[in-house]
Amino acid sequence: MGTKHDRIIQYIQSLPIGNKISVRGIAKQLQVSEGTAYRAIKDAEEKGLVSTIERVGTIRIEQKNHLSAGHLTFRDIIPLIDGEVLGGQNGLDKPLTKFIIGAMTLHAMERYFESQTLIIVGNRSEVHRHSLKHGIAVLITGGFETDLDVIRLANQQELPIISTSYDTFTVASLINQSINEQMIKQEIVTVEQVYTPIESTVSLEPSDTIENFKKKSNETGLSRFPVVTNNRLVGVVTANDLMGRGNNVSIERAMSKNVITVKPHMSLASVSYKMIWEDIEMIPVVADNLQLLGVVSRQDVMKALQNVQQQPQTANTFEHELLKHLVEVNRNDFKNRYDYQFKVQPQMVNHLGTLSYGGLCELIAQVAIIKVKELTGHNNILESLNLNYFTFIQLGNLIDFQVEISNYNRRSAISQVRVYVENILVAQATVGTQMVNKRQKEFN
Numbered sequence: 001m002g003t004k005h006d007r008i009i010q011y012i013q014s015l016p017i018g019n020k021i022s023v024r025g026i027a028k029q030l031q032v033s034e035g036t037a038y039r040a041i042k043d044a045e046e047k048g049l050v051s052t053i054e055r056v057g058t059i060r061i062e063q064k065n066h067l068s069a070g071h072l073t074f075r076d077i078i079p080l081i082d083g084e085v086l087g088g089q090n091g092l093d094k095p096l097t098k099f100i101i102g103a104m105t106l107h108a109m110e111r112y113f114e115s116q117t118l119i120i121v122g123n124r125s126e127v128h129r130h131s132l133k134h135g136i137a138v139l140i141t142g143g144f145e146t147d148l149d150v151i152r153l154a155n156q157q158e159l160p161i162i163s164t165s166y167d168t169f170t171v172a173s174l175i176n177q178s179i180n181e182q183m184i185k186q187e188i189v190t191v192e193q194v195y196t197p198i199e200s201t202v203s204l205e206p207s208d209t210i211e212n213f214k215k216k217s218n219e220t221g222l223s224r225f226p227v228v229t230n231n232r233l234v235g236v237v238t239a240n241d242l243m244g245r246g247n248n249v250s251i252e253r254a255m256s257k258n259v260i261t262v263k264p265h266m267s268l269a270s271v272s273y274k275m276i277w278e279d280i281e282m283i284p285v286v287a288d289n290l291q292l293l294g295v296v297s298r299q300d301v302m303k304a305l306q307n308v309q310q311q312p313q314t315a316n317t318f319e320h321e322l323l324k325h326l327v328e329v330n331r332n333d334f335k336n337r338y339d340y341q342f343k344v345q346p347q348m349v350n351h352l353g354t355l356s357y358g359g360l361c362e363l364i365a366q367v368a369i370i371k372v373k374e375l376t377g378h379n380n381i382l383e384s385l386n387l388n389y390f391t392f393i394q395l396g397n398l399i400d401f402q403v404e405i406s407n408y409n410r411r412s413a414i415s416q417v418r419v420y421v422e423n424i425l426v427a428q429a430t431v432g433t434q435m436v437n438k439r440q441k442e443f444n
Contacts, residue, residue, distance in 0.1 A: 008040035087154035192264035206252035
C-alpha cells in the first residue's frame with residue numbers, strides 16, 4: 001500500500017474533470033490530516049492535475065503533456081504530430097536532440113547518423129530498416145506504414161518507429177520548434193541551481209541575542225540572517241532591526257516575522273526583481289511547509305545572471321528575434337531626431353496584416369531599456385508601460401522611435417517613447433524600468 005501522499009494523488013486522478021476539491025474535503029474523505037492533504041494538492045497542482053482559480057477554488061483539470069526543460073523525448077512529439085507508434089514502444093522515453101530528413105541515398109545519410117536522432121522519411125522500407133540497424137529512430141510521413149520485419153527490428157532495438165499523416169515539412173517544423181523550446185528552457189536559471197543549501201547557511205534561533213548576531217556578523221561579514229526553529233523559518237533579522245537595542249535583547253524581539261521568501265523552482269529573474277523592489281540582500285529559500293532549505297543572496301543572483309549573459313545562445317526567443325531587426329540611427333546626423341528604426345516583420349502582425357499590440361509593446365519596452373542602459377550604464381527591467389496606440393501599423397512599414405529619459409535615479413527610470421511612421425506620430429508610451437545593479441552594504 002502506498003503512502004498517504006500517494007493515495008491522495010491517486011484519488012485526485014480518479015476524480016472527473018471539473019470536479020471541485022478542497023483540503024478539508026480530501027482530509028475527511030481519506031482520513032488524513034489537513035496538512036498532508038494540502039501538500040498533496042500542491043503536488044497535484046505542479047503535476048498539472050488540478051488548477052486553483054480565484055473565487056472558484058481548486059478544480060480537477062485534464063493533465064497536459066508538458067515538455068520537461070532540457071529533455072525532449074520521442075514520446076513528447078507524438079501528440080504534436082498526431083503520431084501512431086508502430087513499434088519500439090520501450091524506446092519512447094529516450095531523449096531526442098536532433099532530426100534529419102531522409103531524402104538521400106542510404107550511403108549518403110549515414111554521415112548524419114548520431115545517437116538520439118530521428119530520421120523523417122516517407123514510404124521507404126529500406127531506409128526504415130537501415131536506420132534502425134544504426135540506432136536511429138524513424139518517423140514515417142504521409143500516413144504510410146512499414147514492413148512487419150521492420151516493426152520487429154524496432155521492438156528488438158527498443159527504438160520507436162512512428163507514423164503520421166502530416167507531410168515532411170510540417171513535422172520537421174513542429175519538431176524543430178519543440179527542440180528550440182527545450183533549449184530556451186535550459187537557459188532559464190532557477191533558484192535551485194544557485195542557492196546556498198541549509199548545510200552551509202548561517203542562521204540564528206529566536207533565543208539568541210543581539211550579541212550572538214554581532215559575533216556571527218563579524219565572523220561571516222553578513223548583515224542578514226534567517227531565524228529558524230526546528231528547521232522551520234520563523235523570521236529574518238538584519239542589522240537595521242538592531243538599531244538602538246542592547247546586546248542582551250533576544251533575536252525574537254528584534255526580528256521581522258513578515259518574511260519575503262522564494263521557492264527552489266522560481267526563476268532568478270523573478271528573484272532579482274523581488275530583491276530590487278524590496279531592497280534586500282538575501283532571501284530565504286523554503287519548502288511549502290516553510291522548512292528552510294537555504295538562502296539566495298544578491299551576489300548569487302548577479303553572478304548567475306552574468307554567467308547566463310556570457311553563454312552562447314542555443315536558441316532565439318521572441319525578444320532576440322525583435323532585436324535582430326532593431327537598428328540604431330546614426331547620431332552624427334543632427335537633422336535626424338529619431339533614435340531607433342525597425343521594419344515590421346511577418347511574425348509580428350495579426351490576421352489583419354497590422355502590427356500586433358503585443359509586438360508594439362515589446363518594441364517600445366526594448367528601446368526604452370536600451371536607452372536607459374546607454375545613459376546610466378546599468379541593466380534595467382520593465383516595470384510599467386502605458387501605451388496610446390493611434391493608428392494601425394502595416395506589415396513592411398519602417399517604424400521610427402524617439403526615446404527621451406524624463407527622470408531617473410539609482411533605482412528606476414521613466415522614459416517617454418514616441419513612435420512614428422513616415423514622420424507621423426502613430427503611438428506614444430510612458431515606460432518605467434527598474435535598475436538591476438550590484439550594490440554592497442556594510443555592517444559596522
